[in-house]
Amino acid sequence: MAFTWFNKLASPPHAYRIAGRLLPWFAWPSGLLIAIGLYGGLVLAPPDYQQGDAFRIVYVHAPSAWLSMLVYGTMAVAAAIGLVWRIKIAHAVAAAAAPVGASFAFLALATGSIWGKPMWGTWWVWDARLTSELLLLFLYAGVMALRASIDDRDRADRASGLLAIVGVVNLPIIHYSVYWWNTLHQGSTLTKLGKPSMTGDMLWPLLAMLLAFTLYFGAVLLLRLRGEILLRERDASWLRAELAR
C-alpha cells in the first residue's frame, strides 16, 4: 500500500508529470533566495577586516563546493536504487545529475582559484581542499565519459552507476589521503590562513545561498529529468498523448 506511490514514481509518465508539477516549488523559492542572499552578501554584509571585499566570493564558492558533494551523493544513491531494484527512472535521475554536479565542482574550483589570486598571490595552490575538489571533478568526468562511450542505454546506465558507487567508496579514502599528503608536505603557512569565524550579518546570507543553491539543484534536476525522460521515451505512445494535450 505504502509503496504504490513509489511504484507510480518509477513509471515514466508519472515521473514526468510529478517532476513538472514539483518544478515551480523549487525554482521560485530558489530564485527568491538567491536574490535575497546576494543582496545580503554583496551589499549588507560588512567587508572582512583582513580580506576586504574579496571574501564575498564565498557566497558562490561555498555553496558550489557543498553542492558538488551533495550531487555526487544523490547520483550514487540514485544509481544504487537503479541497480538494486532495476528502476529505470533512478538511472535517469543519475544521468541527469552528473553534468550538474560536474558544473558545481568546476564552479567551486574556478571561484576558489579567483579568490586565491588576491589572497595567496597565485591562481592555484596544491591545497588539500582544492586538490580533493579537483579529484571529485575527475570522478565526475569518469562517470560521464563511461556513460557517453556506451551505445546501449541499459548497459550505459548500469556501468556508470556501478562506477559512481565505486567512486563513493573511494571518496573518503581520496579525501583523507590528499589531506595527509598536504600536511605531510609541511603545508605552507598560506593555507593555514583558515576561515575566520563569521559574524551574524556575514553568516545569514551564506546560509540563504546554501539553501538557494540546494533548491536550485532540485529545480535543475527535475528539469533535466524531464528532458532525460523525453529522450528515453521518445517512441512511447503515452508521450505522444501527453504532448498532444
Next chain:
Amino acid sequence: MHATGFIAAMRLTIHRDLLIAFRHWGQVAQPLIFFVMVTTLFPLALGPDLATLRGIAAGTLWVAALLASLLGLELLFRADHADGTLEQMLLSGQPLAMLVLAKAVAHWLVSGMPLVLLSPVVAASLAVPRAAHNTVLLSLGLGTAILSSLGAIGSALTLGLRRGSLLLGLLVLPLAMPALIFGARAIDLSIHGDSPRGPLLLLAAMLALALTLTPPAVAAALRISAE
C-alpha cells in the same frame, strides 16, 4: 563426478592465465619496456644532474609504474571476452568474484611482479641510494597489486568498447591517486634516510581493502558488460 571447489577453480584459473601469458611472453614484456622507457624520458628531459634526479625519483618511478600497469590492464579480460571464456566463467556456477580475484592475482604475477623486480635497476639509474631499494621494492610491490585490483574494475567496465584504453585511464587514475600519494611518499622518505613505515602501512591497508572490496565490484561490472 564431484563438483569442483572454488579454491580449485581459482588455482586452475591462475594456472591457465599464467600458461597463456608464458606462451605470449612478448605481450608480457611490452609494459616492462614501456616502464623503462618512461623513466628514461625524465633524465633526458630534465638533464643528467644526479641531485635533481634523486629529488624526482620517487614520483617518476610511481607515475611510470602507474602508466605501465594501465597498459597491461586493458588486456585483462579482453581475450576471454572475445573467445567466449568469460561466458563460461559466468555460467560455471563458481563464485565469479573469486575467479576474478584469481585472474587479478595471475595478472599481477605476470605484469606487476616483473616490474617490481626490475624497479631497483631503474631506481639506481635515477640515483636512488642503495639503502632505499628495499622500500622501492615494497612500495611498488604493494602499489602494483592495488593497481591490478582497482584496474580490474575499469577493465571490466570498458570491456569491448571503442577507445576503451583511453577511457580506462580516465576511470582508473582518479581511483589510484591515494596509492600514488603514499607509495611515492614512502620512497621519498627512504631516499632522505627517514623511516617509510607509516606510508607503507597505509599502502598495505589499502591493499587489504582493495583485495576484499574490488572482486565483487569487478564481478558486477563483468555481468553488466558481458550481457
